Amino acid sequence: MGLWAAASPALAQQLASQQSPAPTSDPPSPSAKNGREKKDGDVGIVGKSKLEKETGTVNDRIFEVIPNYGTVENASALPPLTGGQKFRLATAGVFDWGAYPFNGTLSAIAQARNDPKEWGQSWDAYGKRFGANFADNGIGTYMTTALFPTLLHEDPRYYQQGKGGFRRRAYHAVNRLFVTRTDSGHDRFNYSESIGNAVAAAISNIYHVPGDRTASRNATTFAFLIVYDGLSNGLKEFWPDIRRKVFHKNTP
DSSP states (O other): OHHHHHHHHHHHHHHHHHHSOOOOOOOOOHHHHTTOOOOTTOTTOTTOOHHHHHHTOOOOOBTTTBOOTTEEOSOSOOOOOOHHHHHHHHHHHHTSTTHHHHHHHHHHHHHHHTOSGGGTTSHHHHHHHHHHHHHHHHHHHIIIIIIHHHHHTEEOOEEOOOOSOHHHHHHHHHHTTTEEEETTSOEEEOHHHHHHHHHHHHHGGGTSOGGGOSHHHHHHHHHHHHHHHHHHHHHHHHHHHHHHHTSOOSOO
């Protein structure tokens, strides 16, 4: 009886230790559950594509549809792009799903105007117009974003100014058509924009009807590509403001 009494505290302690649950590790974080554990330096880039992370850009779709590759927000300088990254930015923009309705709309306008008349008004004619518009914009993008920026060591990204009055920012958007940043970080005349669009206009003679293979039509195509890039710069500059004030979204 005395031996059992003396042994009871020790025995009770041993039984209690055997019945207590083993310590468990901390529950996994929500990011770990999703297989996207946040690491040092990842702040603010969760959800961005690999291309955006590599190039420091953000595809903040304009009106939630129009592709917006190559835009830099909240940065004044970034490491230079490789030639491969420039071609990948161009490819992403040309073949983005949002480019198809855009080219489709331009083709519908040309169909309504019966331009060019040689193609007529059939569905086959609409397909030719769609192909011509897609080629015009696609080749222009590759020339100004990939090929000539690689050959001439120019940075094709658009750096948003983001601050200041409307006139100052609008001037910045238009000015980027004529002044660009080199891979070494210096400003100079934007040769890629001018030469690239001129070459794209010349190449378009291959697939346009013979009646359109004129200097006048080439000049019109060149001017259209320049104006389009200028409007694109303006949308890239002011879209964050429109997104916040009209759509009440603070982030892309």
